[in-house]
Amino acid sequence: MGILSRASYVIRSKLNTLISSAEDPSEQLDYSYEQMRDELQDVKQGIADLTTQKKRLEIQKRRLEENVEKHNEQAREAVRQDREDLARRALEKKKSKMSQIEDLETQIADLQQTQDNLVSKKDELQQQIEQFKTEKETMKARYEAAEASTRVSEAMTGAGDEMEDVSRSIERAREQTQDMEARAEAMDELEGSGALENAMDDRSDIEKELDSGRADAEIESELDTLRQQEGVETESESTAETTDAEDDTLEDLDATESSDPDVETELAELQDDESN
Template identity: 80%
Template sequence: MGILSRASYVIRSKVNAVLNRAEDPHETLDYSYEQLRDELQDVKKGIADLTTQKKRLEIQKRRLEENVEKHNEQARQAVEQDRDDLARRALEKKKQKMSQIEDLETQIADLQNTQDSLVEKKDTLQRRIEEFRTEKETMKARHEAAEASARVSEAMTGAGDEMENVSRSIERARDQTEDMEARAAAMDELEDSGAFESALSDESDLERELDELRDDGEVEAELETLKSEAGTGGGGGDSTGGGDVDIELDDDAESVAADPEVEAELDDIKRDEEQ
């Protein structure tokens, strides 16, 4: 198969596929039925024309038969009048008319045979058309039922896929909701058990203990410094009188006690110790 032949075959295949998709069975059946009815009408018209032609020949035959009778009568009259010549001429015309009648009878017989054949074909075609009409309506009803069934099946298939997607969406939403509910319940349980407060309080206690240790260290260091300073001063001036030192310390204590900032710091220390 050459390239052109293959291309032509492919094109015809594509065209047939397009025509099959575009073909409406209802329209095709109705068109075929109308075509058969048109053919039946053509057959009936042919029978009518043939019958008309036969009737004309029959009329012509009757006229010839009348002429035959007329010529026969003329021949008798001529014989009665001893006119053999006229009688002979009348008989010759009679013979011609009779010969024409025989030809007409042959033609009429042929037309009658043709007419009978056409009538038989017409009856057969008419029966087939009636059968086709019944089958056409049956096929149209079956096609409509099949088409409706196909649409329902497609709708059910589409609905099944859609419902499956909806079910999956609902299942995912249910899982997410259950996870959120579980988390919320867990948070409520931890909050009720005080786990959050203990975690916060532990952190606060740790910070507070570190602050206290740092403050205690500073106090101890300062105390040690004071002790060192006090010990050094007492060792160098026992005879000179420690009263001056005591007086100076008392003065410092009074000055410290009178300082508002110092008082505020002392109050803060007391509050921290109470807590």
Template identity: 70%
Template sequence: MGILSRASYVVRSKLNAVLNSAEDPSEQLDYSYEQLRDQLQDVKGGIADLTTQKKRLEIQKRRLEENVEKHNDQAREAVRQDREDLARQALEKKKQKMTQIEDLESQIAELQNTQDQLVEKKNTLQGRIEEFRTKKESMKARYEAAEASTRVSEAMTGAGDEMEDVSRSIERANERTEDMEARAAAMDELEESGAFEDALSDKDQLDRELESLSSDREVDAELETLQAEMGADGGSETASESASEEVESATTEVDATSNGANGGSDESADPAVEAELEELQNDEDT
């Protein structure tokens, strides 16, 4: 599996995990992004190793090229010294070195080609990682916005767990308040009816009823006394008025009789009449 394929597989698997997991998507996206960055670092490490190997081959090639030049000089010197055998040996070594240089050049070219491919893939992967980072931040922002909107909606509608607890607390407080208000009203009603006084008294219902009857009898007796007193006073006044009227009537009759008998003179008054008048007068004064 190639590097890009592996990276793509990691991205897809992590995105699927985000969709299917109950965990925070932001954490999953961050984890996926870090995994891609690790993959990129691995690619960069591979390119660095490849470049190092290529540099070693290039150094070895330069050394071989220096040897080739050295063998050329040896062959020329041997020819000047009429040492054909030495010149031949030098040229053979030169040829060997040239063959090695050709092999190295081929290896170096392959390494360079691989390096170029890896660098291109590295750049592509890095671009995709940057694109994923942008999408990741966008998705995180969308998720956080949706989460905030959900919390606000739950707070406004009371659909959240915390708001349900608050609603239940308010309901319980309201019920307790209503119970306390009803209890206070009941206490006021009992106090007005005198139930508290009865409750504090050690007398039972029979004692209270007997006391009520006794009190009623005392009131009736006192009322009768007042009525009797008022009736006695009224009778005395009526008797006095009647006695006065009788005295005046008797006096008038006596005067009339005396005048008729004596021709209008009162010298011959009847002692019995006078005595009766005196008695009536005394009764009136009494």
């Protein structure tokens, strides 16, 4: 599989499989993008190596061309000196160098064609990587938006694991609070009924009764004071006024009976009967 075909396969496979993957698509997309960039870098390195090799062949070709020119001058010089044997040897070397130059030109042309193809594929691969980058960022944004929406929905509905733990914690706290409130009410009730004595209270039952009576008397006295301040008649004053009124009524009756002549006559007759 060629470099460009492999890169295209990577792009298609990653985009088709990342959505359904159990791992974080954002991380996988970033990883795939870095892999593609590494592949592009390998392609660029291959082009650079190929260009270097072509340059070496071109340098070798120039040296051979210089040798060809040198052997050509040698052949001319040999002819001028009437040394045909040396001229022939120089021309033979010139021909050998020219043959090597033709082979190098063929290799250089092949390398140039390969370099041009690689540069074209490199540009196409780079364009695909840029397209993948755009799709990657778009997909990451969509995934992050969907993830945020899911978290908000879970938080609002309590469907998430964290909210479920929070709900259980609140329920346990509510139950513990209710148990503690019930216990406090029970302790207050027992203490109020006397069933549960205060461990710090060392008074005897008689002392408690006397203290309770004194407290009641103090309360009644304070109530009488408040009634007097507000102009409200107290129960003792009302009773005293009623008693005084009854006494006045009895005295009036006695005075009336003592001043009535008929009553005096009847009393005198009753006294005479008793004496007889």
